[in-house]
Amino acid sequence: MNATRREFLQQTGAMAAGAATFSVARAANANGRLTVGIIGPGGMGSHHLNQLGRNPRVDIAYVCDVDANRLAAAQKNVEKLKGAVPKAVSDMRRVFEDKSVDAVFIATPDHWHAPATLLACDAGKHVYVEKPASHNLREGRLMIEAARRNKCVVQMGTQTRSAAGIREAMELLHGGAIGDILVAKAWNSQRRGTIGKTQPGTPPAHLDFDSWLGPVPVVPFRSNMLPGIWRWWHDFGTGDMGNDGVHDLDVARWGLGVQTHPSRICAMGGKYFFDDDMQWPDTQNVLFEYAPDAKGRTRQLIFEMRIWSPYVLEGHENGCAYYGTKGHMLLGKANGWKLYEGNKVVKEGPGGPDLPGHHADFFDCIASGARPRADIEIGHLSSSLCHLGNIAIRTGRMLRFDPKTEQIVGDAESNKLVGRTYREHWATPKGA
Numbered sequence: 001m002n003a004t005r006r007e008f009l010q011q012t013g014a015m016a017a018g019a020a021t022f023s024v025a026r027a028a029n030a031n032g033r034l035t036v037g038i039i040g041p042g043g044m045g046s047h048h049l050n051q052l053g054r055n056p057r058v059d060i061a062y063v064c065d066v067d068a069n070r071l072a073a074a075q076k077n078v079e080k081l082k083g084a085v086p087k088a089v090s091d092m093r094r095v096f097e098d099k100s101v102d103a104v105f106i107a108t109p110d111h112w113h114a115p116a117t118l119l120a121c122d123a124g125k126h127v128y129v130e131k132p133a134s135h136n137l138r139e140g141r142l143m144i145e146a147a148r149r150n151k152c153v154v155q156m157g158t159q160t161r162s163a164a165g166i167r168e169a170m171e172l173l174h175g176g177a178i179g180d181i182l183v184a185k186a187w188n189s190q191r192r193g194t195i196g197k198t199q200p201g202t203p204p205a206h207l208d209f210d211s212w213l214g215p216v217p218v219v220p221f222r223s224n225m226l227p228g229i230w231r232w233w234h235d236f237g238t239g240d241m242g243n244d245g246v247h248d249l250d251v252a253r254w255g256l257g258v259q260t261h262p263s264r265i266c267a268m269g270g271k272y273f274f275d276d277d278m279q280w281p282d283t284q285n286v287l288f289e290y291a292p293d294a295k296g297r298t299r300q301l302i303f304e305m306r307i308w309s310p311y312v313l314e315g316h317e318n319g320c321a322y323y324g325t326k327g328h329m330l331l332g333k334a335n336g337w338k339l340y341e342g343n344k345v346v347k348e349g350p351g352g353p354d355l356p357g358h359h360a361d362f363f364d365c366i367a368s369g370a371r372p373r374a375d376i377e378i379g380h381l382s383s384s385l386c387h388l389g390n391i392a393i394r395t396g397r398m399l400r401f402d403p404k405t406e407q408i409v410g411d412a413e414s415n416k417l418v419g420r421t422y423r424e425h426w427a428t429p430k431g432a
């Protein structure tokens, strides 16, 4: 190990015994800082930019967007925060081919998460990728393989994983505070806006719509795909289950303590409220059953979603409940948790999320080689719940899923939705 690398590890307190190490070039540059590129500095990407712009551990060398307006705004913003002008590019390959870049933040729409992550890892970059990890289940597996093959840190953007209050709640649950947890529930209960109805139209001049589509088969542009509302279209998003739901499903699964996929999934839901172009359900209830574990225990995860409710559930817009053999816990993603013995509250704690803490964990892991808190394997298990719940809704079937092969058993039609169709494009995932 050379002096620079040793100093960087000492500075970050990351010389953990036995930790795997990455190549010196990708651990830190000569002054112990990390050089990053931000891909998709739109809604969430701007939050990353603002956070990274204030982080003294980081130099922002690139901003990359296919929307010229957003690209120009991001470049200006980095200059204001860092006092240095980053390169502004519209093709992410320019970022990946630059050897001085250590890591990239990917905050594009969901359909670009896996294609961009695969290219980034194969170029040797560490990746912070927004949630849900993937647009479909097959992509998630390819992302794990790419991360491991290239020894890259890949962290999913479920920043609640880094919130101290939530971490304390998980320690209590895993320490047996409510006994053996047989059932957990995650919910989203909020009022969202309609996306209206539109006809195919012409993309605005500042948007390179073909690059925005990337490897997705060409569909006409519609004004109610952007900005942000692409998430309600099958081709680009994953519905609210993959939008807000994935945060809560991730925390519910974490507390339930399952580190595999469910083996039975059934769901009901649809468009019960909105009369618009939205393709994903506005109402969705999903049951996941996990096959008996080493202790012989079968466990269940419940997801409940209504995005037309002008009120919250149990005091929380986004929340989780854990039902144990001795007690239960109610946890609001933002507002904190309460631990009950019988019907009495015996302990309380704060909620999350913690975006700076999640960034810090990512950077610490680049230095130490440890797996991050929302490592891509964790991200894949939680994102897969969204994909399986959505498949069950789309086909109207109860799914039997083989956690080892990651295939839906005995139902070829549903199993087709484990992956997707791509067009021929430089970013089409190999092996998908």
Ligand SMILES: NC(=O)c1ccc[n+]([C@@H]2O[C@H](COP(=O)([O-])OP(=O)(O)OC[C@H]3O[C@@H](n4cnc5c(N)ncnc54)[C@H](O)[C@@H]3O)[C@@H](O)[C@H]2O)c1
Pocket: 039, 040, 041, 042, 043, 044, 045, 064, 065, 066, 067, 070, 090, 092, 107, 108, 109, 110, 112, 130, 131, 132, 157, 158, 159, 211, 212, 213, 214, 227, 228, 229, 242, 243
């Ligand atoms: N972690 C969180 O709490 C959180 C919150 C909101 C959104 N998100 C996630 O962040 C991601 C982005 O969501 P959003 O609401 O910010 O969407 P958005 O549409 O506002 O932003 C996406 C940006 O990516 C750009 N883009 C699209 N294709 C690109 C490409 N090929 N190369 C470069 N840039 C490209 C778009 O032009 C846009 O500026 C989603 O995956 C979403 O789930 C996470």
